[in-house]
Amino acid sequence: MNDTLRxxxxxxxxxxxxxxxxxxxxxxxxxxGVVMVASSSIAMDSNPFHFLGRHLVFLALGIGLxxxxxxxxxxxxxxxxxxxxxxxxxxLAAVFVPGLGxxxxxxxxxxxxxxxxxxVVEAVKVLYIVxxxxxxxxxxxEVNATWPAMLKPxxxxxxxxxxxxxxxxxxxxxxxxxxxxxxLVLGGVNLPRMSAPIVIGLPIFAFIAILEPYRMRRITxxxxxxxxxxxxxxxxxxxxxxxxxxxxxxxxxxGSVQKLNYLPEAHTDFIFSVIGEELGxxxxxxxxxxxxxxxxxxxxxxxxxxxxxxxxxxxxAFGIALWISMQSFVxxxxxxGLLPTKGLTLPLISSGGSSVMMTCVAMGLLLRVxxxxxxxxxxxxxxxxxAAPAATDPGSPAPAPAQPAPSAPVRGTSRLxxxxxxxxxxxx
Numbered sequence: 001m002n003d004t005l006r007x008x009x010x011x012x013x014x015x016x017x018x019x020x021x022x023x024x025x026x027x028x029x030x031x032x033g034v035v036m037v038a039s040s041s042i043a044m045d046s047n048p049f050h051f052l053g054r055h056l057v058f059l060a061l062g063i064g065l066x067x068x069x070x071x072x073x074x075x076x077x078x079x080x081x082x083x084x085x086x087x088x089x090x091x092l093a094a095v096f097v098p099g100l101g102x103x104x105x106x107x108x109x110x111x112x113x114x115x116x117x118x119x120v121v122e123a124v125k126v127l128y129i130v131x132x133x134x135x136x137x138x139x140x141x142e143v144n145a146t147w148p149a150m151l152k153p154x155x156x157x158x159x160x161x162x163x164x165x166x167x168x169x170x171x172x173x174x175x176x177x178x179x180x181x182x183x184l185v186l187g188g189v190n191l192p193r194m195s196a197p198i199v200i201g202l203p204i205f206a207f208i209a210i211l212e213p214y215r216m217r218r219i220t221x222x223x224x225x226x227x228x229x230x231x232x233x234x235x236x237x238x239x240x241x242x243x244x245x246x247x248x249x250x251x252x253x254x255g256s257v258q259k260l261n262y263l264p265e266a267h268t269d270f271i272f273s274v275i276g277e278e279l280g281x282x283x284x285x286x287x288x289x290x291x292x293x294x295x296x297x298x299x300x301x302x303x304x305x306x307x308x309x310x311x312x313x314x315x316x317a318f319g320i321a322l323w324i325s326m327q328s329f330v331x332x333x334x335x336x337g338l339l340p341t342k343g344l345t346l347p348l349i350s351s352g353g354s355s356v357m358m359t360c361v362a363m364g365l366l367l368r369v370x371x372x373x374x375x376x377x378x379x380x381x382x383x384x385x386x387a388a389p390a391a392t393d394p395g396s397p398a399p400a401p402a403q404p405a406p407s408a409p410v411r412g413t414s415r416l417x418x419x420x421x422x423x424x425x426x427x428x
Contacts, residue, residue: 014382016375018070018367019301025294026348026363030059032287033349033356040259040274041267041351051267051351058353062360069364074372077365078312081134084127085156091120092163109167110354119354121164121172125179126362128160129319132180136187137311144188153180154197165208170215171342174205175326182322183315186302215340222340235270238263239335243276243284250280267351269343272335287349288332295325301370308376313369320362 034055041051095101095108102110102117110117135153142149157180161173184194210216217232225233225240242258245251256277259266266274276284298321305314324347331346333339345355348363 014375014378016371016373016378019297019370019374021293022297022301022363022367022370025290025297026367029287029290029294029348030360032290033351034059035253036271036275036278036349037267037351039254039256039278040271042254043260044267054353055351055356058356059360062357065357066360066364066367069361070367070371072368074313074316074368077130078134078137081131085131088124088127088131088160089163091124092160092167095120095167107167107169109169116353119352121169122354122358124160125172125176125323126358126365128157128176129179129183129323129362130316130365131156132183133312133315133319136183136315140188140311143184144190147193150184150189150193151197153184168212169343170209171330171344174342175323175330175344177201177205178326179319179322183319186318187315218340222337225337235264235341236334236337239270239273240337242270242273243336246277246280246284248281250276250278250283253278268345269331269341269350270335271346271350272332275349276335291325291328291347295321295328298324298366301366301373305369305373308373308380310373310376313372317366317369320366323362324359 034052037055038049038052042048044051091111094111100111101108102112104110104117109119109121111120132153136143139149139152143153157177161176164170164173164176181194181198185191210219221228221232221236225236227233229237238258242256242263245257251257256266256274258277259274263270263273272284272287275287279286298317302314302317302321305311305317327344328347330339330342331344331350334341334344345352347355347359350356
């Protein structure tokens, strides 16, 4: 009994370690963001450091929120999953409340906090990923086997998208649906059954995309921006000129010409074009490599979590990886003329208070996943190390043949095979 208590005490004393690769690439992207926001916004205001100071304030707030997320147990976050889903609907509905919601260029996507405006969809992305991760843990078997369990998260996503389209925010709506589909596939949903909503939904979404004249103009200008260079193709043509001007090594940090009131939103949506102009092809490839490393590391952490049957942590990592990779892909694709113009920022780099803060929260949550995974792996290693000396001690009687541990019922048939690990209760 004393040995059991002593072993339990040792297990509880074991801490984890935050993933150094994940932390390093996050800091690298955030640091690059500070430099590029300073460079791209220097001619946009009478005070050349106005947008830089604003970006630093929100980055500091984001780092504070990330530290809170890094120190919060995942089981505590999972416990409040239903409240987080409710918060998603409350936030998206709050923009329509007179006096609270704020409209910019005809879009109602912000709530007025007095000292600043907050774009609610950025918080919804994080909260929704946490709720969907919890749902997949609780209903993995049903999601794989029945229509109602699979359609419920799709119905929630459609309801959220409906509120987003009323703002309107077509880009975030598309991203939210893509995250939902990706997480359902990784959660083990039946693929033939999943194809039915996709086949039905794609034509409907395409019709919504061309329903508004301004969206149709974006599509036509994307196909040939030079046809109306001073009209609908103005943003994209200037973005392409900036990227082309950078050539291999760029014109040098701070030397961009297109940012001098030629390229709209140079510090937010089109900051990658400024990177291409000032840092060149090599610098642009380095930024893409950093995002690939971030997404790849997050997917790797998610896979290891699922192998150890830490499914909630794994699905959170998958969701954040899908979000960051798809949003960065769309933002870079828009700057390079590969995709129609969308109002999506480049995560951790673009200026934007709401985006910067909530992306930092997502990174803090991802680092918490890596911490708890490392702690669990070290605990398992300690248990295996305790078992070995007892079996090899010459003074001890021969150990009895090991009996297979009864398999505990585990909900779910994840698409990723789970590795069987010894449980604390069995060894105790």
